[in-house]
Amino acid sequence: MLKAIGSGLRKKLSSTLYNLGFFYNVLKETARFFSRSQVGYKVLIMQILFTGYEAMLICTIMAVSIGAAIIVIASNLLPQFGQGQLMYSILIVIITRELGPLLTAFVITARSGTAIATQLATMVVAHEIEAYIAVGLNPISYLVVPRFIGVVVSMMVLTIYFNMFGLLGSFLVVQLVKPIAISEYLGGLFSILSPGDVLSGLLKAFVFGIIVSVVSTAQGFAVNRASTEVPVAGIKAVGQSFIFLLLSDVIITLVQYA
Numbered sequence: 001m002l003k004a005i006g007s008g009l010r011k012k013l014s015s016t017l018y019n020l021g022f023f024y025n026v027l028k029e030t031a032r033f034f035s036r037s038q039v040g041y042k043v044l045i046m047q048i049l050f051t052g053y054e055a056m057l058i059c060t061i062m063a064v065s066i067g068a069a070i071i072v073i074a075s076n077l078l079p080q081f082g083q084g085q086l087m088y089s090i091l092i093v094i095i096t097r098e099l100g101p102l103l104t105a106f107v108i109t110a111r112s113g114t115a116i117a118t119q120l121a122t123m124v125v126a127h128e129i130e131a132y133i134a135v136g137l138n139p140i141s142y143l144v145v146p147r148f149i150g151v152v153v154s155m156m157v158l159t160i161y162f163n164m165f166g167l168l169g170s171f172l173v174v175q176l177v178k179p180i181a182i183s184e185y186l187g188g189l190f191s192i193l194s195p196g197d198v199l200s201g202l203l204k205a206f207v208f209g210i211i212v213s214v215v216s217t218a219q220g221f222a223v224n225r226a227s228t229e230v231p232v233a234g235i236k237a238v239g240q241s242f243i244f245l246l247l248s249d250v251i252i253t254l255v256q257y258a
Contacts, residue, residue: 047150067170105208117237120220152209
């Protein structure tokens with residue numbers, strides 16, 4: 001019994017040390033990425049297109065739907081308590097500080113996190129990583145860093161995009177249900193919106209991008225030689241990313257409001 005517990009603890013410690021070392025190498029190679037010419041730029045561009053551009057439609061639908069729902073509910077309930085102006089504060093806090101970065105991270109995790117983990121895992125199983133090393137290419141620099149940068153950049157841009165449609169795009173939908181004068185809406189919105197609200201969402205998006213990219217690439221490289229581990233890597237990447245995203249969201253929120 002004690003031997004089994006000790007073995008489990010050693011595996012956990014080994015896994016933690018591996019992940020810390022992996023993260024350190026990613027940061028080190030990222031610092032060198034733009035200072036030298038390499039074919040990794042093509043991987044970076046493709047990653048931004050897949051993670052950012054191709055996820056715009058679903059982010060638009062989610063942002064407009066959630067923003068419209070918040071406006072309709074708040075504009076009906078809050079005036080009953082003489083707090084109609086709170087609608088804009090609630091909308092900004094929920095969209096820019098919380099749901100914008102978090103839901104964007106969930107979308108990117110489900111799409112790109114799974115794709116990155118399974119793609120890298122397939123390359124490990126197919127011995128392609130050894131081929132990169134054999135010709136003198138660093139797998140971290142060529143395969144991980146472009147995906148790392150691409151996911152972080154896409155996460156931040158998509159968060160801004162989500163916020164814009166959540167705050168402004170939803171206004172157009174609300175006109176079909178409960179018309180509000182655009183001057184009244186924009187005046188109330190921009191009187192409450194502050195740079196701190198925008199920066200808070202961008203900070204979370206930056207942290208979330210790091211989490212999703214590092215966890216997904218680490219899980220992709222963590223497989224051994226069995227093809228059955230490839231889908232497992234994708235599942236683990238999504239599960240672990242969701243856990244770390246929620247934990248980091250709570251921590252950042254507590255720090256900001258402490």
